[in-house]
Every structure is written in C-alpha cells, then in structure tokens.
Amino acid sequence: MTAIEGELLLTIQNHLRVGVLDAIMLLFSFIGNLGAVWLVAAFILLARRDTRRRGFAVLLSLTVTFLVVNLLLKNVVARPRPFETIAGLTVLGGFPSGFSFPSGHASSSFAGASALAFGFGKRGAIAAYVVAALIAASRVYIGVHYPSDVLAGAVIGVICAVVVCRFMLRRSVAK
Numbered sequence: 001m002t003a004i005e006g007e008l009l010l011t012i013q014n015h016l017r018v019g020v021l022d023a024i025m026l027l028f029s030f031i032g033n034l035g036a037v038w039l040v041a042a043f044i045l046l047a048r049r050d051t052r053r054r055g056f057a058v059l060l061s062l063t064v065t066f067l068v069v070n071l072l073l074k075n076v077v078a079r080p081r082p083f084e085t086i087a088g089l090t091v092l093g094g095f096p097s098g099f100s101f102p103s104g105h106a107s108s109s110f111a112g113a114s115a116l117a118f119g120f121g122k123r124g125a126i127a128a129y130v131v132a133a134l135i136a137a138s139r140v141y142i143g144v145h146y147p148s149d150v151l152a153g154a155v156i157g158v159i160c161a162v163v164v165c166r167f168m169l170r171r172s173v174a175k
Contacts, residue, residue, distance in 0.1 A: 002148075005147055009143060026092055026138070029138040032136075035108035035111075038058060045058065045119075054120065057168055065156065068160060069104050077099065077101045079149070106135070106145075106157065107156045109132035109135040109136055110154040110161070112157075118161065136154055
C-alpha cells in the first residue's frame, strides 16, 4: 500500500461518505458480488437463440477472469485488505475474506461490461461500463479495496474479455 492510497481511503471516509451515497455504494457492491449482475445478463442472453453467442462470451469472460484473478493473482500477490493495515479506516457493510489485489468485483465487472460491449457495440457499452465503474468504485468507497486493486482488476477484466471475444470471433470466422 502506498501512503497516498491510504490517505485517499481516509479522505473518502471522512469527507465523502453520506447516508444516501453509502446506501447506493453498498447496493452496487452487493450486485457485484460473485459477478451476479453479469451472470444474470449472461443467462438472459443465453436464453435467446439470437443472443446466445453473446451470453456465452460474457460467461466465458467471467470464468477466465475468475481463474486469473481469484485463483492465481490474489494468492500470488497476497496483499492484505486496507482495513487490515490502515488505522482508523471503517468498513461499510461486511468484512470480505481473502486478499485485496486485484479486485474481483472490478475484474468481473469490466470483463462482463467488455464482453457486452464487444457483442453489442456502443448501444450496450455505455450502460455496462457505467455499472462496472460504479461497482468498482464502490469497493474503494466502502473501504475493502485500495484504488490500485480496483484499477488493476478493471484492466485485467478488460484484457480477459478481449482475449475471449477475439478467440470466439476467430473461431466463428474459421468455420
């Protein structure tokens, strides 16, 4: 952790947290749990024949991202959560277990949003990325991730989704 990130988290806690925003950020953090909002989107898309391939791209992007982030990187880096190292930091909501870097919420959100953007273009990208950004920001706001955790998670999620979507595109062109 850098001192700047710790100061930023304390500044958010001491100057930006207010009741209504607290509730909104807790809601966005909740819908990001286990990639829930993205899984729902994937299953809705999978249910229709004309969007099934896009749904599969979202699901595969989430799976690859989960493997890279939660099973590999978090355990290799083993970064403690901010509430474990910053004196005076108060967490909103519950205390998640596991390591902090990179953010699983941010990575799954940006993987899901990127897969949707790849499949739907600008039409779906804006809304998906706004939701992804709010989920990612919520994790810093509630005090369970450093900003660099969220930034790295977002980048990793985008990369995983781009790799998956390009692979799927190549496979469909080759047929």
